[in-house]
Amino acid sequence: MTGRTPFSELRARMSPASQARATAKSGLLEQEMALAELRRAMKLSQEEIAAALNINQASVARMEKRTDMYIGTLRRFVQAMGGELDIIARFPDRQIRIDQFRDLAAPEG
Structure with a gap:
């Protein structure tokens, strides 16, 4: 046994x-989940995220350790994993989606 x-x-x-x-x-x-945990749960490597973001693997490692980053950076990281980022404000009686950042998701051009 x-x-x-x-x-x-x-x-x-x-x-x-x-x-x-x-x-x-x-x-x-x-x-x-922290970003690194989320990436591993999605079965993605730092190298795969780096390739999607057109950065190097070391930059992905640094991003995963950060406790503060721009919303646009976080949105691109989540999109590189195939997800979508929503910003939600939670109050005792309701939840409100903050939409002023939606233009960050639009492609530049």
């Missing part, structure tokens, strides 16, 4: 309440 238990078996042993908490926590983790 290897001493390993399949996750499906471990999950089946959990109480329904524990399973619900684990599912909720998993959902939150999927909603919150």
Whole structure:
């Protein structure tokens, strides 16, 4: 015996309440990721992102470590992964999409 238990078996042993908490926590983790985690989840390499952005791999590595960047830079990074960036302001009673940055997505020309 290897001493390993399949996750499906471990999950089946959990109480329904524990399973619900684990599912909720998993959902939150999927909603919150750093750029590097998101890129890896999308199964993309830094080299692939660099090629899409026409920059070098070291620049992608630096971007992934930044805690502050221009919205246009973040938008291009997300687009290079095949995504779309939305800016949402959350208030206790509603959510508002900020649209003043939509022109940043338009191609230059």
